[in-house]
Amino acid sequence: MLVAEQVHRAYGARSVLNDVSITINTGVTALLGVNGAGKTTLLSILAGALRPDSGSVRIDDEEVFGSSASRRRALGKVALMPQSATFPPHMTALEVVEYLTWMRGASARHARIVAKDALRRVLLDDRASSKIKTLSGGMVRRVCLAQAIASGAEHLCLDEPSTGLDPQQRRAMVGLLAELEGTVLLSSHVMEDVADLAQNVLVLDAGAIAFAGGLADLADLAPDGVDERRAEAGFLSVLTSSVDTTPRQ
């Protein structure tokens, strides 16, 4: 279980997250929001990559930003798939995944084994020896997912995993994500993906949680008369009501 309490983060004078408190349970949870809503910042903080200005994050009761021992245990349970999948271009796909797996605490031998397996799961086993610079954008996104899978973490924070992919690649990516187990928090702009994958939804608007509930609950917020794409309509409805009631930073 991922728990954030009163998490606040600002970049200079601009607040990006305003005392966000959430609990993420097992299953796939979609994190929705417009550009600049704070999704990437929240995912980075939940994965321990970015330190909040205040507030706390716990992963299975281990403080992510607590003592060294607690942080080490917490980081062993979470993996991040960043939005920016830029890796050293001269490293091979296998080297990247293997290196990042080792960096997360695996032994060198174990890292190699699980890296190969993760690349197989994302259908890149035949390109494991290819350098990153020779892979397409979609393949690099899959390498990025592979490194998260290879970690063996029970909690995955995936930042727009299908962004920038063509429709075919996107479908393949959704298929891969559907096979993931444990706690998955994924941000996305693509409501179809959300509808296919998520059981729960968080809507982040102007650094605050504007909605938290099931996908069906979000669809229920769609205006009367909307019969198709109700979840998307519900999302837009949340944003509209949020604009009306919540002062933006």
Add this chain to the structure above:
Amino acid sequence: MTAIRAWALRSSAGWLFGGLCVIVAAVIVSRSGWQWQGQWAVSWGAGTSIVLSPLLAGVVAFDVHRFLTPGLRLLTASAQRGARSVVALVVVLTVAAAVPWFAGMSTTSVRAAATGAPPLMTTWLVYVALGVAVLGAAASVGLLVGTLVPHLLAGPAAAALVYVGPILVLPLGLQGILSVGGATGPTYGMVPNPTVVAATLAVNLSLMALCSVAALGRLGLRPSFGKALPIALVIVLAVSLVALVSSDPRTRSLTGTTDVVCTGTSPETCGPTDASAVLEVASRDLEDASSRLTAAGFTFPDEYALDAPTMPADETRGLLFVDPTTLQGDHMSEWDRGLTLATPAACPEFYGDAVPVELLDAQAALSLWFVAALSTSEDIAPTDPDTVAAVSTLDALRACDSSALPDWDYATR
């Protein structure tokens, strides 16, 4: 794949190591006389700061920028071994730079030791330690610059900073603070100043730690010690800087040793123990030369002492000048031999505040005359006016008496 293996294979370490090996090999092969340069081996230390440090800082900054991409930075910040993997990159590059340098220094030292002129082991070890500390500091500066400058310019910027840094602190009386030092000439009888060495080590190590902590903080890898370590490091840095500023500039780099050894009989040549090999050469050459000159009426002292800080003024013995780099086979250079013969006494005037112009001019003239006289196989005529004047000049120099100098200026003829 561990970080060490990943960076060894994919970073610039291979190019750096290979390139430096070629340069070091070329330097060793292109110069002769290393066997006499026991102390010169430490001049490799200077190369650390002048060439190697900026190069290493630049390469580290370049690789940090190149490899720690935005995506990788996020993943590094959220990984258990994130800090270790970043440090591993710096370590791999530092080792790639330090090993060729160390090999060059060791090679010259071994060659020197094989011919009886080894560098003092303590001196050698001190320079190795200083070299590693200076390289470590430079690499850490490169790491910090690499995290601060999001551009390929990170490399040149770090190199320029490390190159210019030691120059910028000169007005503060901190020369040598970011360098190993070393020697550009013979350093017989000299050892590194222990206070300055300790302070320089402390400065570079604390600088290395501070830059590393700052860089890791920039990468989101904030260590758990909070502010305690940075504060402690700043204190160590400040104390070390004060120690350096307050040290005597004249002995900032090297100070004298007291162990002296003598060899030969006519004349006897004395000097610091690390100069024993050149003392033997000098004694032999001076005996040959003085035997020819004595027949022409010259009188030489029985003992020459190497011109070194450990040799105080003493009118009873001459000053021996031997530059190991100008040795020709097993012989002194004619210029060193002439200058030594023309300095039959370590006059107190040579060590005073006022420059003894007349004595030095006479010494220079007599030195030239000896070079010319010994360059031919002809006998030296005792009655020749120049010979007579030269004998009188030598006697005056032995007495350290400028008023006894004859009216003779061979140098202007």
